[in-house]
Amino acid sequence: MAPDEKSQNENSPGSPGPGSRRNFVKGLGAAGVALPALAILPRWGFAEDGAASYANAGIDWKQFAGQTITLAGAIHPWSNAITPLLWDFTKLTGISVVTDFRLETTYLGALPIQLNRGGGTPDVFMYTTYGQGISNGWLEPLNAHYSDKSLTDLGWYDESDLLKTARVFPLWRDGERYAMPITSEAVTLFINGDALAAKNLPVPRTFDELLVTANAVKTNEMSGIAMRAQAGGNSSVPAMSFVFSYGGDMVKDNKAAFATPEAIAAIEMFGQLLSQAGSRGVSGYEWYHVLDDFLQRKTAMAIDSSNFATDISNPAKSHVARQAVFAAFPHVAGRTSVPFMSHWQACINSRSRNKRAAFLFLLWATSKPTSLRSAAAGLATTRVSAWSSEGFKKAFGAQAAEAALTNLQNADVDRAKAILFHSLSRPILDAFMIGVNEVVSGARPAKIAMTNAAEKANAAIRG
Numbered sequence: 001m002a003p004d005e006k007s008q009n010e011n012s013p014g015s016p017g018p019g020s021r022r023n024f025v026k027g028l029g030a031a032g033v034a035l036p037a038l039a040i041l042p043r044w045g046f047a048e049d050g051a052a053s054y055a056n057a058g059i060d061w062k063q064f065a066g067q068t069i070t071l072a073g074a075i076h077p078w079s080n081a082i083t084p085l086l087w088d089f090t091k092l093t094g095i096s097v098v099t100d101f102r103l104e105t106t107y108l109g110a111l112p113i114q115l116n117r118g119g120g121t122p123d124v125f126m127y128t129t130y131g132q133g134i135s136n137g138w139l140e141p142l143n144a145h146y147s148d149k150s151l152t153d154l155g156w157y158d159e160s161d162l163l164k165t166a167r168v169f170p171l172w173r174d175g176e177r178y179a180m181p182i183t184s185e186a187v188t189l190f191i192n193g194d195a196l197a198a199k200n201l202p203v204p205r206t207f208d209e210l211l212v213t214a215n216a217v218k219t220n221e222m223s224g225i226a227m228r229a230q231a232g233g234n235s236s237v238p239a240m241s242f243v244f245s246y247g248g249d250m251v252k253d254n255k256a257a258f259a260t261p262e263a264i265a266a267i268e269m270f271g272q273l274l275s276q277a278g279s280r281g282v283s284g285y286e287w288y289h290v291l292d293d294f295l296q297r298k299t300a301m302a303i304d305s306s307n308f309a310t311d312i313s314n315p316a317k318s319h320v321a322r323q324a325v326f327a328a329f330p331h332v333a334g335r336t337s338v339p340f341m342s343h344w345q346a347c348i349n350s351r352s353r354n355k356r357a358a359f360l361f362l363l364w365a366t367s368k369p370t371s372l373r374s375a376a377a378g379l380a381t382t383r384v385s386a387w388s389s390e391g392f393k394k395a396f397g398a399q400a401a402e403a404a405l406t407n408l409q410n411a412d413v414d415r416a417k418a419i420l421f422h423s424l425s426r427p428i429l430d431a432f433m434i435g436v437n438e439v440v441s442g443a444r445p446a447k448i449a450m451t452n453a454a455e456k457a458n459a460a461i462r463g
Contacts, residue, residue: 051092053368053369054092054364054367054369056156057153057156057157057367058149058153058155058156059150059151059152059153059156059360059363060150061092061093061360062093062094063150063356063360064093064094064095064354064356064357064360065093065094065095066094066095067094067095067096067354067357068095068096068097068098068354069095069096069097069098069123069124069352069354069357069358069361070097070098070099070100070121070122070123070124071086071097071098071099071100071122071123071124071125071361072099072100072101072102072107072111072121072122072124072125072126073099073100073101073107073125073126073346074101074102074103074104074107074108074126075101075102075103075104075107076101076104076126076183076344077183077307077310077378077379077380078126078182078183078344078374078379079099079101079126080377080379081374081377081378081379082365082370082374083099083101084377085370085373085374086099089361089364089365092364093357093360093361093364095357095360095361097361100122104234105234105286107126108128108234111125111127112129112132115133115136115138115349116136116138118351119351120349120351120352120353121349121352122349123348123349123352123353123354123355123357123358124346124347124348124349124352124358124361124362125346125347125349126182126344126345126346127139127179127344127345127346127347128342128344128345128420129420129425129426130170130172130178130179130345130420130421131420131421131422131423131424131425132423132424132425132426133178133347134172134178134421134423135423137350138347138349138350139178139179139347139348139349139350140178140347140348140349140350140352140355140358141176141177141178142176142177142178142179142180142348142359143175143176143177145355145356145359146177151356151359151360151363152363156367157363157367157368158368161368161383161384161385162181162382162383162384163184163382163383163384163387163408165184165341165343165408165411165413166181166184166343166382166383168413169181169342169343169345169413169417170343170345172421178347179345179346179347180345180346180347180362180365180366181343181344181345181366181382182343182344182345182346182365182366182381182382183307183343183344183379183380183381183382184341184343184380184381184382184404184408185305185306185307185341185342185343185344185380185404186305186306186329186339186340186341186342186404186407186408186410186411187237187238187241187303187304187305187306187329187339187340187341187407188303188304188305188306188308188309188326188327188328188329188339188400188403188404188407189203189204189210189301189302189303189326189327189328189329189330189403190294190301190302190303190304190308190312190324190325190326190327191203191300191301191324191325191326191327192222192294192297192299192300192301192320192323192324192325193323193324193325194320194323195217195222195300195301196213196217196300196325198217199216199217201213201216201217203325203327204330205328205330205331206330206331206332206333207242207245207269207330207331207332208333209330210225210273210301210330211269211272211273211276211277213301214273214276214277214300214301215276215277217300217301218277218300221298222297222298222299222300223277223278223279223280223282223293223298223299223300224273224276224277224278224299224300224301225273225274225277225278225299225300225301225302225303226278226279226282226285226289226290226293226294226298226299226301226302226303227239227270227273227274227278227282227285227290227302227303227304228285228286228287228289228290228304229274229278229282229283229284229285229433229436229437229440230283230284230285230286230433230437231283231430231433231434231436231437231438232430232433233425233426233427233428233429233430233432233433234286234287234429235285235286235287235433236429236432236433236436237287237304237305237340237342238270238303238304238340239266239267239270239432239433239436240340240419240432241303241329241338241339241340242266242267242269242270243258243262243263243266243267244338244339244340244412244415245266245329245330245331245332245335245336245337245338245339246262246263246265246266246269246332246335247262247332247335248260248262248263248266249263249415249418250415250418250419250428250429250432251418251419251422251428252418254422254461255458255461256428256431256432256453256454256457256458256461257454258432258435258450258453258454258457259450259451259453259454259455263450264446264447264450264451265446267435267436267439267446267449267450268439268445268446270436270439270440271436271439271440271442271446274440275440275441275442278440279293279298279299282440283437283440283441287304287305290302290303290304291304291308291311291312294308294312294320295311295312295317295318295319295320296319297319297320303329306326306380306400306403306404306407306408307380309326309378309396309397309400309401309404310378310379310395310396312324312326312400313396313397313400325399326397326399326400326402326403326404327403328403328406328407328410329407329410336410337407337410338410338411338412338415339407339410339411340411340416341407341408341411341413341416342416342420343382346362346365346366348362366381366382366383368383368385368386371383371385371386372385372386372389372391374386375387375389375391375392375395375396376389376391376392376394376395377395378392378395378396379392380396380401380404387401387405424460424461427457427460428457428460428461431453431454431456431457431460432453432457434453434456435449435450435452435453435454436449436450436453
């Protein structure tokens with residue numbers, strides 16, 4: 001999806017009741033400085049107390065000393081958080097790490113081309129289109145590495161500490177794993193509390209309330225709501241959340257399912273919100289437009305990735321840091337909210353010459369001690385212990401964390417995986433968002449637009 005400090009106080013509108021976060025965490029079980037492509041990382045110091053936590057693992061961390069791996073990914077909260085720790089990994093293991101982090105759209109466009117050429121680099125890479133990677137043989141199966149006792153100490157790694165969604169998400173239908181989740185995010189509602197207070201309005205809970213509120217708070221200087229609506233698959237996250245929450249699916253029985261009455265009603269509401277109360281030019285919005293509008297007080301509400309919290313709550317970047325409210329994704333009256341969720345994952349290139357060293361890196365990067373350290377920088381990791389830590393609550397914001405966890409709890413992992421893991425997820429999502437864009441821009445009504453979009457997607461599936 002996409003991109004820290006204190007959030008609004010606990011008595012803010014929509015703030016969860018006391019103790020709810022503690023109970024929920026127990027039940028479960030964000031843009032930054034661009035790095036030059038292929039830059040060798042500088043040598044930061046490695047704290048001795050950090051070294052001790054890795055020494056407890058029954059792993060020979062030095063078994064691949066002298067090897068070099070290439071790590072590729074998007075410029076993203078994860079790459080920003082892991083970068084300062086990479087020299088610690090090198091000191092621990094003797095494995096050098098070369099990074100290739102690029103703007104997200106550039107990276108996502110270039111990676112499939114690079115992998116399709118069959119080269120051995122990158123060794124490790126951030127990934128989202130799981131089904132495409134598996135069907136094309138680009139991703140290294142990981143189960144054998146997990147069961148290799150010279151590589152993995154499962155007791156030390158403690159998979160029970162992973163969020164439930166993170167334990168289930170990487171499993172392919174045959175039980176094989178081809179990735180390790182590295183972040184956790186769910187679609188979240190962000191609110192400028194001052195804008196609602198000026199109209200004496202509560203936090204909207206339902207979609208109908210959201211529409212009324214968005215129209216009530218919009219002004220000539222501030223839109224009522226901002227969401228992604230660009231005609232491309234990368235903008236699909238908020239719109240998919242509407243479809244799921246209205247009871248629809250993106251893919252079902254290997255067919256595009258967004259021409260159903262539920263999906264059409266969802267996109268009709270999505271279009272009404274943006275056409276009536278959206279930002280000017282919203283039909284061309286990607287995630288960074290949405291985030292920028294909210295940070296600059298150009299919109300009263302926004303819907304997008306929970307990882308926006310790190311920027312929204314940062315006074316150095318945000319004009320709404322003190323009045324920002326983080327809330328549960330809205331729902332249809334009488335239904336439960338079903339926001340889209342995902343985990344960015346990291347995979348190993350099936351043609352890598354350094355697969356075992358690459359796996360050791362993934363094990364280190366997703367371990368408890370590394371996750372605690374990256375969470376202290378505001379990264380929403382995959383571990384309960386990290387989400388529960390004081391460092392994360394301070395960096396990410398307690399209310400933002402509560403909202404994100406609530407939305408993760410309400411999400412439907414199977415519905416998200418059905419589209420994300422489909423081998424043709426990209427053309428399906430592109431067709432979907434072309435239809436959504438037509439609704440937002442007023443070019444076509446929802447029924448016609450989504451019927452045409454589903455027909456295009458199904459034609460791509462049939463080949």
